[in-house]
Structures are given as C-alpha cells and as structure tokens.
Amino acid sequence: MMHVQAIPTTVPTVPAAATWQPHSRHPALKLESDERWSTLQELHGLLQYEGHLQEGSEGELFRRRRLKAGQSALVMGQPFDGLYVVRLGTLKSLITNADGGMHVLSFPMKGNLLGFDGIYKYSYMSDVVALTDCDLVRIPASDLFTSGRGNNHLEHMAYWASSREITQEQMAYSLTRSVKSEARVARFLQTMSQRFADMGYSPNRFILPMTRRDIGHHLSVTVETVSRAFSALVQEGIIAVDFREINILSHEALCNFER
Amino acid sequence: MMHVQAIPTTVPTVPAAATWQPHSRHPALKLESDERWSTLQELHGLLQYEGHLQEGSEGELFRRRRLKAGQSALVMGQPFDGLYVVRLGTLKSLITNADGGMHVLSFPMKGNLLGFDGIYKYSYMSDVVALTDCDLVRIPASDLFTSGRGNNHLEHMAYWASSREITQEQMAYSLTRSVKSEARVARFLQTMSQRFADMGYSPNRFILPMTRRDIGHHLSVTVETVSRAFSALVQEGIIAVDFREINILSHEALCNFER
DNA sequence: CGCGCGTTTGAACGGGCTCAAACCTTGTGG
C-alpha cells in the first residue's frame, strides 16, 4: 500500500563502495529532515558496546539501508562492502549446501551484526534475507580498515561485536544437539522470548517472524516435526499457539523441558 | 631487531598474562639457542596472511607455549589473555552443555586460530584441549588492542583470521546437517584429507588424531554410528582403516558419497 | 597381570523422516 516506488537510491546489494558515498559523510544540515543516517552513538547503543566514545568522531554518520520483507541484505559470494547492524526488523542468515540442503545459522534482530564472515576472502560467505521490513546501519569497509584517525576504534568495536555473535551462534549450535526435537523447539522458544525481552517487548506473548520451515532449517528438523512439537507443548499446557503468535504460559515448564 | 625494548611492561589486561612474561620480549641474544619465540613473519606464514608487513614491527617476538597431549589450552570462563595460533599438533575445541552434553566445534591444527570467542566479555567461551603434543604461538591481548604504532595491523590480521575460522566452522556446521551419518563421516574424512594436504602431508594416508567419540561429538552422532560408517566405507572399498590410520582408496567415491 | 579405555559388532526399540491429504492464510487479478 505504501512506499510507492521503493528503493530510491539504495542501489542493489553490492556495488563498489564508492557508489555508496556520492557526497559528504557529514551532512549535518540535513539531519533533521533526513532519517537515513545514524550516529556513532546510536551504533554504540544498538550494539550495547561499552567502549568510550572516541574524541573527534562523534560527528561521523553511517548510512542506513531499508529492506522490504523478502529482500536480500547480503548474498553469498558477493564482494565485502562492510558490516551491517540491525536497527529494526528480523532477518535470517543461511548457508546453502552444494546439494541444495540449507541451514539457517541465525535470525538477526535489533542490535545484531551482519557480514563479519565476509572479511576473510573479502566476500560474504552466507546469505541474509529480510523476514520483515528491516532497517540496517552500514559500517563501510573503508572506515573499518583504513588505519589512522579514530578508525581502529571502529574496528575494535566490530571485532568485539563479531566475537559476541560467534559466541551466540555457538550457543545456538549446541541447541541443535539436544536429542529430542521437542526440547530443541522448547529452547528455541526460550531464546526468542529472551531476545524479545531484551528488546523491551513482552517475553510472554510475541509473534514469530519466521516460518515453521525456517525454524526447522535452524534446528535441523523437518517442518512437520516443528509443528508436532508445538502441538505437543500446547497439549501439555505450556504454551498457546495461534499460527505465528506464541503465548508462553509457563516459563518454568519450558525450562524444565530442556533435557 | 629494532626498537629494542618496546612495551616494557606489557601490562596485562588479565592477571594470568603476568606469569607468562617474566622478562623482556626481545631477547635477541638468546634467539639462536632458545626456540620458544616466534617472529611476526612466522605468524604471517602460519596464518597464510597476505597483508604486507608493517614497518618497524618486524623485530617483535611472540612467546610460544608447549602443551602435552591432554592438557588444556584454554578453559571456558577463564579471562581472555590473548589469541593463539597453532604451530604444531592437533587440538579439539568444545562447548559443554548445562546437562553434560558436549559438542566438538572444531579440531584446530597448524595455522588455526584459537580464542577469538573470548573477546566478547573478555573470557573464553569454549574449552580447547590438546589431542597431541602441541606448540602454540600467543598473540597477547595487550598487543592486540593497545592502539598506536603498528598494532592495529596485528588486530586487523587477527580479525581477518577470525573471520576465516568462523567461515570454516560454518562449513563444518552444515556438514552436520547431511542426513545420512555415512555421508557425514565421508565428508569429515574429505576435510581431514584436505587439511593434511594443505599442511604438506599425504592426502591419501594419514593418522586421525582424535577418537571415534570425538568425531561423533563433532558430527552429532554416537560412537557406534561412526564406527559403523567406517566399516561400511571399508566394505565398499572406498577406504582402508587400521584403527586411527586411514587410507583413502578413492577420493572420487568419497566425494560422490556426499548426498 | 589387570584395569581402563577405545573400537567393533549385534539386536531391538523408537523417534524423526517421508509421503499424503486437508485446512487455513495471504496476495493477486478478474
């Protein structure tokens, strides 16, 4: 209904970095009327980075990038042009196997970092697709690695955030390991609940942004198994489900399910 | 060779670091007789890092750390004191679940980087244990993050190498996904073969440094399943097995098994 | 030697996959 002819300038996914910066990075005058820039402070807030702000770099601005549901944020194999921090929305990060099998690595949401697997070989190693309309903040490659000024502050922050993402990915990985599929789904719901809570939403009632199939590809089970696990949890009175909407009736029971 | 006593104190961001550096970092005189130091050049070689060497930092030396089989290189929860590059030997990196279930994330060998999950929260998030006698090279936290001089060169290299490790871990992850256990084992053998080849050893005949149980914990199957998969591959004439010793008779057949 | 541990093989059970069908939601176009 809205945004009639979307993507005004936002050229494709991967043009050379140069085309991304046609004009000055410090259009302070336009700040009020133009929502498409984020400050370094906002970046710190999103990432929950506790490092102190660098002198002289407070005026630096970072370009935002809007995506509609279904659009690709990053595509595997395309040249690295920077990192992205999620400001709004939910995405899925996935790798596709040679034989078509895919695996969903994570569901990035507000505050998560995208693209850090692209630094090695200077091309992204996974696909990232928007599940809902999204708003990303771009940290250009040129800002990350050109030494001098206050830039290694940025690189350090990126490194720190990458380490966090890896850590959480490993956690999710071990989640896959739980023998029973019902336990995996229970854990998955717990982590989603926690993430919504961290973002200031209700941990008891939320709407899943992803399909059952995506959940299955994340937990390494089939769609049917995910659906059956939901049904079983409903049967036991632990949750209530209405399609994408989840109500957690007993966090305790959900927690005790983890084995 | 230059700037003789740079970083005189190398004050530790972490207590443990102190015990590791009882004396100067540049004992040039002892270099010939003491094998316990590596140069920046050697680090570049190990990591296969193609960045150009920074001016003035060629004389910097990095302490080595020897481990006997079974010893811990890193333990989960302990304070971050730096990154390590494997110079010799094989290790296993694993995370242990709350309920005792464990998962082997990777088997680091020559050239692999350890500890990059410790940057977030400044403590390591996984255990790393030596499977064979090992020789590691330490990149101290203090060298990584103290900005100034040529140090952000080191940080950039570390970031780059971390990105590579993540990438390969994700690859291994997708390896777990292959439906058939026999296919997982076949792929595992292929990657091991490739890694031995990259290190200059024979890709056809090698000795696995890890137990069947470790392989199982890596591929998310039981010991028995791994053993049965080996037996099946032997039955089909694709490999020959004598305990830890593997002979790959047909790479082609092994490759075709991947589905 | 005897103990612990790694490896191999067998037998039976069960959980998740496959295949199939029905229902519901959403978006598109007449």
Next chain:
DNA sequence: CCACAAGGTTTGAGCCCGTTCAAACGCGCG
C-alpha cells in the same frame, strides 16, 4: 468483492536409520 492460486500449517500412517543396551576384543599403562 470474490475467486483462485500459492504457500504455510497441521495431522495421520508407515518405514528407516540412528540410538540404546550389551558383549567381545585389542591396546597401553601402572
């Protein structure tokens, strides 16, 4: 506005593969 198509969700039935339990063997080490 409705019809239709496409895709998401749910449930059932049967089968297969990997787990579990059990036992035997080999190897290294105190």
